Amino acid sequence: MAATTASLRAAIEFIRTGAREASLPEERIGELDLLIEEIFMNVCCHAYPDGKQGVAAFTYSVPAPGELRVEVADQGAEFNPLAAPPPDLNLSLESRPIGGLGISLVKALSPSIAYRRDRDWNRLTFGVSAAS
Amino acid sequence: MVTIERRLVSDQVVLLVSGRMDAENAPQFEEQCRACIAEGVTGVVVDLGALTYVSSMGLRSFVSVAKTLQDKGGALRICRLTGLVKQVFEITGLARAFPVYDSVEAALLGG
Numbered sequence: 001m002a003a004t005t006a007s008l009r010a011a012i013e014f015i016r017t018g019a020r021e022a023s024l025p026e027e028r029i030g031e032l033d034l035l036i037e038e039i040f041m042n043v044c045c046h047a048y049p050d051g052k053q054g055v056a057a058f059t060y061s062v063p064a065p066g067e068l069r070v071e072v073a074d075q076g077a078e079f080n081p082l083a084a085p086p087p088d089l090n091l092s093l094e095s096r097p098i099g100g101l102g103i104s105l106v107k108a109l110s111p112s113i114a115y116r117r118d119r120d121w122n123r124l125t126f127g128v129s130a131a132s
Numbered sequence: 133m134v135t136i137e138r139r140l141v142s143d144q145v146v147l148l149v150s151g152r153m154d155a156e157n158a159p160q161f162e163e164q165c166r167a168c169i170a171e172g173v174t175g176v177v178v179d180l181g182a183l184t185y186v187s188s189m190g191l192r193s194f195v196s197v198a199k200t201l202q203d204k205g206g207a208l209r210i211c212r213l214t215g216l217v218k219q220v221f222e223i224t225g226l227a228r229a230f231p232v233y234d235s236v237e238a239a240l241l242g243g
Binding site for chain 1: 154155156184185187188189191192195196198199202215216220223224225228229230
């Protein structure tokens with residue numbers, strides 16, 4: 001789908017289909033929504049600079065009951081968001097930058113998240129488990 | 133969808149924020165706060181007891197507004213963090229960075 005904020009709701013609804021198939025409990029759905037939003041918004045904001053229209057591709061699988069695996073892919077320039085230096089989460093409000101917290105949330109909510117570059121695609125893969 | 137109800141308590145504004153704050157609607161919260169600031173309000177209490185979801189775009193709004201209020205000698209006080217929203221504030225360290233209270237009354241007194 002188009003990598004724009006207008007597609008966020010559709011992206012979340014698509015992955016919620018997978019969550020239902022995996023029988024994820026309600027308490028995991030909010031975390032899943034957050035993972036999707038953070039990764040997708042990162043693509044929207046950074047993958048396609050200079051006003052270029054781009055896409056984000058979502059796929060999911062249910063390897064076992066209670067397990068959901070999701071991949072978010074984009075065709076932006078090669079970039080691993082997981083490799084960026086983490087922000088200092090101990091800073092006071094005065095010293096903090098305004099943004100930069102999305103990837104910290106993603107890593108905390110899905111520690112197994114992984115990145116790979118596959119030809120022209122950046123691919124982020126993560127899992128959510130009913131037992132998390 | 134996020135809804136924001138505003139009430140005035142003495143010279144402080146209490147904003148009851150309900151629903152979900154995400155990339156689409158986080159600007160709504162920031163606009164409400166900036167409207168208060170434009171009216172001369174420097175003390176804002178945000179009741180998040182009915183907020184079920186917040187993303188980093190929402191957090192940006194909180195931090196941005198807090199900085200503006202601090203520059204004016206005021207503060208943004210957060211109260212009634214719960215569930216996933218509390219988890220998000222804790223993961224990002226904002227539960228320590230913000231003045232956080234268990235109730236609106238306590239937050240108003242903290243001002």
